[in-house]
Amino acid sequence: MALDIRSIKGTQDILPADSHKWQYLEQAFLSHASLYGFQEIRIPTFEDRRLFIRSVGDTTDVVQKEMYTFTDQGGRELALRPEGTAGINRAVIESGLIHGPMPLKLCYTTSCFRAEKPQAGRFREFHQLGMEVFGAQSPSADAELISFVDSFLAQLGLTGISLEINSIGCPTCRKQYHDALKAYFAARKEQLCETCLGRLDKNPMRILDCKNPACGELAAEAPVVLDYLCPDCRSHFEGLCRRLDSLQISYTVNPRIVRGLDYYNRTVFEFISGDIGAQSTICGGGRYDGLIQSLGGPDQPALGFAMGMERLLMVMEAQQVSIPERPPCDLYLASMGEEASLRAMTLAADLRGEGFIAESDLIGRSLKAQMKYADKIGAAFTMVLGEEELQSGQASLRNMATGETVTVPLDSDEIARQLYNRDLQDLTSGLDLSQLMGMMSE
Ligand code: ATP
Ligand code: MG
Numbered sequence: 023m024a025l026d027i028r029s030i031k032g033t034q035d036i037l038p039a040d041s042h043k044w045q046y047l048e049q050a051f052l053s054h055a056s057l058y059g060f061q062e063i064r065i066p067t068f069e070d071r072r073l074f075i076r077s078v079g080d081t082t083d084v085v086q087k088e089m090y091t092f093t094d095q096g097g098r099e100l101a102l103r104p105e106g107t108a109g110i111n112r113a114v115i116e117s118g119l120i121h122g123p124m125p126l127k128l129c130y131t132t133s134c135f136r137a138e139k140p141q142a143g144r145f146r147e148f149h150q151l152g153m154e155v156f157g158a159q160s161p162s163a164d165a166e167l168i169s170f171v172d173s174f175l176a177q178l179g180l181t182g183i184s185l186e187i188n189s190i191g192c193p194t195c196r197k198q199y200h201d202a203l204k205a206y207f208a209a210r211k212e213q214l215c216e217t218c219l220g221r222l223d224k225n226p227m228r229i230l231d232c233k234n235p236a237c238g239e240l241a242a243e244a245p246v247v248l249d250y251l252c253p254d255c256r257s258h259f260e261g262l263c264r265r266l267d268s269l270q271i272s273y274t275v276n277p278r279i280v281r282g283l284d285y286y287n288r289t290v291f292e293f294i295s296g297d298i299g300a301q302s303t304i305c306g307g308g309r310y311d312g313l314i315q316s317l318g319g320p321d322q323p324a325l326g327f328a329m330g331m332e333r334l335l336m337v338m339e340a341q342q343v344s345i346p347e348r349p350p351c352d353l354y355l356a357s358m359g360e361e362a363s364l365r366a367m368t369l370a371a372d373l374r375g376e377g378f379i380a381e382s383d384l385i386g387r388s389l390k391a392q393m394k395y396a397d398k399i400g401a402a403f404t405m406v407l408g409e410e411e412l413q414s415g416q417a418s419l420r421n422m423a424t425g426e427t428v429t430v431p432l433d434s435d436e437i438a439r440q441l442y443n444r445d446l447q448d449l450t451s452g453l454d455l456s457q458l459m460g461m462m463s464e
Contacts, residue, residue: 032138032146034332042348043335044149047178048131051151054174055129058166060153063128065109071101077108077313079284081225083233086217088136102135105283106152107310107326114156115319124157124322131331143301143333152307152328156314159323161258164289164309165265167327171293171305172271178334179343180295183304186276187266187291188248189259190227193312195252196287200226202245210240230280246277258288285310289325297340298333305329352378352441353403353419354396358389362407365432369407372434378441397422403441407432 029035036044052062071091078084090102103109110128114120133149140146153170155163168185175183191199203226207214214222215234222229230241251259266273273291281290290308298304307327314322338345353373355366366382373380381399383392389406396404404420411417411432418427419440430436 032140043345046345060127060129065113068100068102071099073108077285081221081228090135104136106130106132110154120319126156129153149331150328154326156324157322161261164262169269183293183295185273187273188279189288190247191251191255192287199247199250206244231282248277285313287311295337298336304333350400351381353380354401355382356392356406358408366407376438
């Protein structure tokens with residue numbers, strides 16, 4: 023029978039040929055994050071739907087159009103997380119972390135769910151790498167996050183990614199700006215899409231983020247928020263620019279960036295790649311000083327960002343950035359007969375204990391089929407165990423690249439020594455004598 027139940031549109035299987043790239047990206051991110059003193063947080067996949075309505079905002083595309091919501095067996099209204107920030111904010115309040123030492127610096131790798139139209143770089147289940155900082159009002163924190171992303175992208179070997187920043191002010195200065203925007207859009211009401219008509223009174227800034235081309239054209243000529251910043255917001259923004267200048271991070275100020283989520287205030291930023299087509303924003307972030315309090319926590323400022331892993335991997339692919347390959351099998355132990363198979367299994371187990379990748383036959387195949395498999399998985403060495411080897415207590419270890427063989431006792435330490443020798447040779451080939459002496463004296 024043919025497979026008649028398929029994966030859901032906009033979701034992806036990450037197959038073994040690619041999963042090492044995901045592991046690499048996550049590990050690179052987490053270890054880079056620890057250099058900056060960030061610790062990982064993991065939160066649930068679904069939450070009370072109201073959490074997202076209250077934090078992401080009920081006039082946003084994410085909440086109005088993209089959220090996967092459901093009612094569970096207990097009649098609870100739930101939603102799959104469309105992003106990480108809301109859940110992390112809830113978690114730091116609920117756990118009391120928000121009352122601990124400040125700044126609180128958290129990072130995460132997570133899946134997110136949005137019912138969007140699937141296309142290149144836009145999925146319904148996608149993955150983010152992100153960070154949140156709590157309790158830091160100074161623009162130093164904004165600069166630190168931006169500098170993290172900048173250096174992480176450089177460490178991955180990516181180039182040609184531009185940084186755009188903006189300030190969208192605070193509730194005080196935004197009041198005046200909203201009035202100006204409202205007046206501007208109200209005079210052009212008939213050109214707005216249906217959704218934006220609804221936003222006009224409640225949240226006119228959301229119109230600037232609308233994906234409808236007609237709204238986009240109007241937005242391009244709309245008043246810009248930078249002209250309306252209050253003195254405090256202006257000085258915060260200038261403080262950020264000064265810090266980015268001294269960190270030698272180049273950026274452009276783009277007064278059109280408002281970000282798609284309601285919780286932002288002051289700093290917003292995006293990292294954009296020219297290599298992956300229309301879905302070009304690989305990272306978006308900003309400050310959200312009022313969110314913790316609006317969720318029932320103390321008055322603590324906060325900020326964060328999220329990078330889309332699918333888009334990052336697309337840029338890495340487009341730029342042919344090298345990703346370490348999965349290490350191949352060190353030794354494949356082929357066997358003939360029950361007893362040899364048992365010995366192969368125990369030797370493999372002991373070698374794994376010493377850190378080697380070792381495999382033995384699990385199917386009971388012919389020797390020929392086992393050797394074919396060893397070749398397919400790229401085993402560096404093979405060893406065949408049969409009655410003769412068991413009796414003599416030794417077997418021949420074959421280097422699959424050179425064809426060389428060496429006879430070794432059936433002892434995991436002895437085999438390990440041979441495999442180590444090979445590793446050392448790999449390490450030292452390509453080094454000159456003085457480098458080698460240096461390594462040996464360390
Ligand atoms: P966009 O304007 O592309 O819809 P967004 O403003 O909705 O992005 P954020 O909510 O800020 O995106 O999410 C941060 C990052 O997550 C984005 O910059 C992007 O890299 C990634 N991202 C967002 N939505 C998707 C998606 N549907 N599929 C893949 N990646 C996504
Ligand atoms: Mg979006």
